[in-house]
Every structure is written in structure tokens, then in C-alpha cells.
Amino acid sequence: MNFDLSQEHQMIRKSMREFADKVVAPGAIERDRTKEFPKEIFKQLADMGMMGLPFSEEYGGAGADTVSFAIVTEELSRACASTGITYSAHISLGGAPLNLFGTDEQKHKYLTPISTGESFGAFGLTEPNAGSDAGGTQTRAIEDGDDFIINGSKVYITNASYAKHLAITAITDIKDGKKEISAIIVPTDAEGIKVIDNYEKMGLHASNTTELVLENVRVPKANLLGKRGEGFRQFLVTLDGGRIGIGAMAVGIAQAAFDKALKYSKERKQFGKSLSEFQITQFKLADMAMKIELARTMVHKAAWLKDQGRPFTKEASMCKLYASEIAMQIADQAVQIHGGYGYMKEYEVERYMRDAKLLEIGEGTSEVQRMVIAREIGC
Ligand SMILES: Cc1cc2nc3c(=O)[nH]c(=O)nc-3n(C[C@H](O)[C@H](O)[C@H](O)COP(=O)(O)OP(=O)(O)OC[C@H]3O[C@@H](n4cnc5c(N)ncnc54)[C@H](O)[C@@H]3O)c2cc1C
Structure with missing residues (x-):
């Protein structure tokens, strides 16, 4: 048994600690006050190769492990938790489902821009009536030829204002009263989608928390993430x-x-x-x-x-x-x-x-x- 961090992990800790102290910490009080999203910090993190840290190099990532991700998240959060949650959600909620369940084509198209920092990663599960009981999802995706037409809403979604696309859960069928819940990748600029950023929160003021309203949003069936019915x-x-x-x-x-x-x-x-x-x-x-x-x-x-x-x-x-x-x-x-x-x-x-x-x-x-x-x- 060995409780020491590897040399690579120690290097990540050292460089992220320096970055967090020099770049992230100084504006943290001010960002908490102004609620300004730390976009500049994330440009620098992208230049450092941190935005796709645990994802494969084939999809723009750095091929590092989860321990490295935990170290980076800890160091950013020590300086500014709003920056920490933005990063954590970007990787583990935005990028991870694409990495785990996406096809090669989906990964090139949707994971790569997340890894390079061109898009932020986000994830839409929670709804007004489906929180802890996430299976209570009411958002519906109805088939129409080669497309799904999605109607519903999501609440408290981190990073969506800065995401070019996100995976959401939706009911794709109901059989014998049982919901079939699937995950679907939705571009945030699709017609019919509104991303609303006006929550007044207790804390994490510089992080982006949004409500999504989906009204007849049409996305191709090719945007289904993983197998149909496996979304939950x-x-x-x-x-x-x-x-x-x-x-x-x-x-x-x-x-x-x-x-x-x-x-x-x-x-x-x-x-x-x-x-x-x-x-x-x-x-x-x-x-x-x-x-x-x-x-x-x-x-x-x-x-x-x-x-x-x-x-x-x-x-x-x-x-x-x-x-x-x-x-x-x-x-x-x-x-x-x-x-x-x-x-x-x-x-x-x-x-x-x-x-x-x-x-x-x-x-x-x-x-x-x-x-x-x-x-x-x-x-
Ligand atoms: C700032 C912020 C960012 C978020 N980011 C995201 C995001 O990016 N994507 C996303 O999908 N969601 C996100 N969420 C939503 C978050 O995951 C939910 O708020 C959380 O899962 C709780 O759901 P709820 O708010 O509906 O509370 P509820 O489920 O209504 O719970 C209310 C209370 O009841 C308790 N409770 C519920 N069921 C039971 C039970 N069976 N037994 C005992 N107690 C129970 C809960 O523990 C809680 O104390 C975010 C929320 C916030 C506030």
C-alpha cells in the first residue's frame, strides 16, 4: 500500500496551487460580489490543457486520471469555489457522459470542443418536479421521422449559458405505464430552447446556474446518447x-x-x-x-x-x-x-x-x- 501521490500528481498539485494562488484567488471576493463568470481564468486553464484533463488525447484531452481531476478541483475550489464547481461540472457532468456513452462521431463532435475549452460542459437532469427522485422526469421527446421533438424544462443547470450543447434526460416512450428515459444531446442554440440565468443564489455567485425551457426543440435521433431507455x-x-x-x-x-x-x-x-x-x-x-x-x-x-x-x-x-x-x-x-x-x-x-x-x-x-x-x- 502506498499513500504517496505519484510524481505526476505532485506536479499537478504544485502547478495548480501556484495558478490558484496567483490567478484564481485574487478576484474571488470581487467575483462573489459582482457574480462575474470567471471566463478569463478558464481561457488560461484551457491553455494549460486542463479543460479535457481526464479525456483521451484523441478527443482533445490530456489522458490524465481521476486522481489528477480531484487534485485540480480541490486546488481551484480552495481559491474560489465558483471556479471549482464550474470546472468540476464541466468535466464530470458535461464531458464524462459523452466520454462514457458517446459514439466515436459524437465524441469528435461534442467532447472535443469541451476538452479544448471551446465549449463548457453541462448536464441537464433536474426538473421542477424531479430532483432527488430523478426518475420523475417529465420532459418528453417525441419521435418525428428522423428527429426527436423535445418539450419540457430543466432547473439549476450549471454552465449551460456557456455550453454549446448539453446532454439532457427525456422520456422517449411510455410502455405499460413505465417511462423509457433516454439521454439526448441538445445544442443550446437550437430553435425553441431558452437558457435563463437569473437565479439569486446563497453562494457560488460566480458560477453559472440556469433554467432551461424547451419548446418543440427538434434534434436528430443521431443525438441519442448511448442506448435508448438507458438515460436514467x-x-x-x-x-x-x-x-x-x-x-x-x-x-x-x-x-x-x-x-x-x-x-x-x-x-x-x-x-x-x-x-x-x-x-x-x-x-x-x-x-x-x-x-x-x-x-x-x-x-x-x-x-x-x-x-x-x-x-x-x-x-x-x-x-x-x-x-x-x-x-x-x-x-x-x-x-x-x-x-x-x-x-x-x-x-x-x-x-x-x-x-x-x-x-x-x-x-x-x-x-x-x-x-x-x-x-x-x-x-
Ligand atoms: C447551484 C446548483 C447547481 C446545480 N447543478 C445541477 C446541474 O448542473 N445539473 C442538474 O441536473 N442538477 C443540478 N442541480 C440540482 C441538484 O442536483 C438538486 O437540487 C438536488 O439533487 C436536490 O433536488 P431538489 O432540489 O429537487 O430537492 P428535493 O429532491 O425536493 O429534496 C428536498 C429535501 O427532501 C429530501 N428528500 C427527498 N427525497 C427523500 C427521501 N426519499 N428520503 C428522505 N429525504 C428525502 C432531500 O434530501 C432534501 O433535503 C443543482 C442545484 C443547485 C442548487
Whole structure:
């Protein structure tokens, strides 16, 4: 057994840490305020070959592994979680289903522009009446000659304003009252599709979250992704991978909150002593450090299992659940250690708390993760 990162992984960590500190972190407070999407940062990430990191070179990617993806996501999220979620969704929700289930032609046409950064990756599963119960999809795709005509709506879709196309789920048939759900690739400039970007969110302000309205959107049947009727299963497989991204994001936010709390606790003096000299502060920081270590180890284990081609559903859920919950706890404690200053935007820890909350909700809520784990352990 070896817990060391490979030399390649260490190099990725080092270069992404430098990039995140120099390029991503400086504007994070301002982007949180203005809600400006970090397009410039992503141009640079594309130049660095990061936008298609785990995908094959044949489709414009860098051929790296999931552990590398987790490291990049963690480092970006440490500096700015909006940048982190944009990247994580781009790769693990936008690119991954095309990579896993697309034909060679579909990969050349749709995955390559994602890998090169020409298009952002996005994924449309959630609907107004289908969240945790994703099988409750109501969007319909009716056959019409060589085409599907799609009607319905999707909510909370990350990156869609900047995506040239995205895979969505839709009902392609109903047999004996049972829905046949398929995945279909839809160009975002198709006639009849509206991408609305006007949510007022708690956090992740610089990330793009959209509503999609589809009215008689005509796409060729050739845009079916994978087998007909397998859309629901494909999206569940996709979410397994996505949960590693959310886990990595959570570790990044937790690390940022811990770093700020440790630094502040050494600087701030009350009762003639630094906060870090009070045992209660030391114990808080010790708990934070322990939880981050455990969460990161679990994220890497899930990523490693995926890279070995071994089952990783349970571990992906565990890492997502644990890391997102500890990220909330650690962000909360970091605010507490900063006292009144922690409540002020300038100190950043309040942003970590707002950003971290999404991680307990997106890509399957904490309750859903517990349901997945319970199923996996044979309950
Ligand atoms: C910022 C943001 C970005 C997102 N990005 C995307 C995206 O890119 N693509 C996409 O498809 N979706 C996306 N989502 C949607 C996200 O995945 C859903 O919000 C999430 O799955 C929860 O669904 P819901 O909001 O409908 O909540 P609900 O399913 O209505 O859940 C409400 C509450 O009930 C609980 N609950 C539900 N069912 C059960 C049960 N059986 N037992 C116990 N408790 C239960 C839940 O855990 C939760 O606490 C995003 C959401 C947000 C907020």
C-alpha cells in the first residue's frame, strides 16, 4: 500500500496551487460580489490543457486520471469555489457522459470542443418536479421521422449559458405505464430552447446556474446518447463520478477555511494571548485538520478505485457525504474563530460557508447519499 501521490500528481498539485494562488484567488471576493463568470481564468486553464484533463488525447484531452481531476478541483475550489464547481461540472457532468456513452462521431463532435475549452460542459437532469427522485422526469421527446421533438424544462443547470450543447434526460416512450428515459444531446442554440440565468443564489455567485425551457426543440435521433431507455442509468453512473468532484471541492473549501482560521488564531490576541494559545481553539483546529485529512483520503480512494476500473459507487457517495458535511462544519468553525471579523466579507470565511452549503445538496443531497450507502452495504 502506498499513500504517496505519484510524481505526476505532485506536479499537478504544485502547478495548480501556484495558478490558484496567483490567478484564481485574487478576484474571488470581487467575483462573489459582482457574480462575474470567471471566463478569463478558464481561457488560461484551457491553455494549460486542463479543460479535457481526464479525456483521451484523441478527443482533445490530456489522458490524465481521476486522481489528477480531484487534485485540480480541490486546488481551484480552495481559491474560489465558483471556479471549482464550474470546472468540476464541466468535466464530470458535461464531458464524462459523452466520454462514457458517446459514439466515436459524437465524441469528435461534442467532447472535443469541451476538452479544448471551446465549449463548457453541462448536464441537464433536474426538473421542477424531479430532483432527488430523478426518475420523475417529465420532459418528453417525441419521435418525428428522423428527429426527436423535445418539450419540457430543466432547473439549476450549471454552465449551460456557456455550453454549446448539453446532454439532457427525456422520456422517449411510455410502455405499460413505465417511462423509457433516454439521454439526448441538445445544442443550446437550437430553435425553441431558452437558457435563463437569473437565479439569486446563497453562494457560488460566480458560477453559472440556469433554467432551461424547451419548446418543440427538434434534434436528430443521431443525438441519442448511448442506448435508448438507458438515460436514467447513464446519468446515475455519471453522478457517481461527479460526486468525487464534489468531494474534492469540499476538501478545497475546508482547507481554505482551516488555513484562514489557523493564521487568524495566531494573529488575534485577546486576554493578552493569541487565540491559538487557548486550548479550546487548538482543539477546534485539531478537529478541523483531522477531518480534512480523512475527507481528502476518502476522495483519493474513490478516485483511485475509479481509475482502477473497480466499483466505486459506495466510496464516491461516502467521500461526497463526508467531505461536504465537514466542509460546512469547518467553514462554520472558521467563522467562529474569526468572531465578528468572520461575519465580514473581507475575511472570506463567510463565503466559504455559503459556498459549502451547496455541496450537501447538489449531485444528490446528504439524505440521498445515505440512501445510496445503505443500499450498497446491503440494507
Ligand atoms: C447551484 C446548483 C447547481 C446545480 N447543478 C445541477 C446541474 O448542473 N445539473 C442538474 O441536473 N442538477 C443540478 N442541480 C440540482 C441538484 O442536483 C438538486 O437540487 C438536488 O439533487 C436536490 O433536488 P431538489 O432540489 O429537487 O430537492 P428535493 O429532491 O425536493 O429534496 C428536498 C429535501 O427532501 C429530501 N428528500 C427527498 N427525497 C427523500 C427521501 N426519499 N428520503 C428522505 N429525504 C428525502 C432531500 O434530501 C432534501 O433535503 C443543482 C442545484 C443547485 C442548487
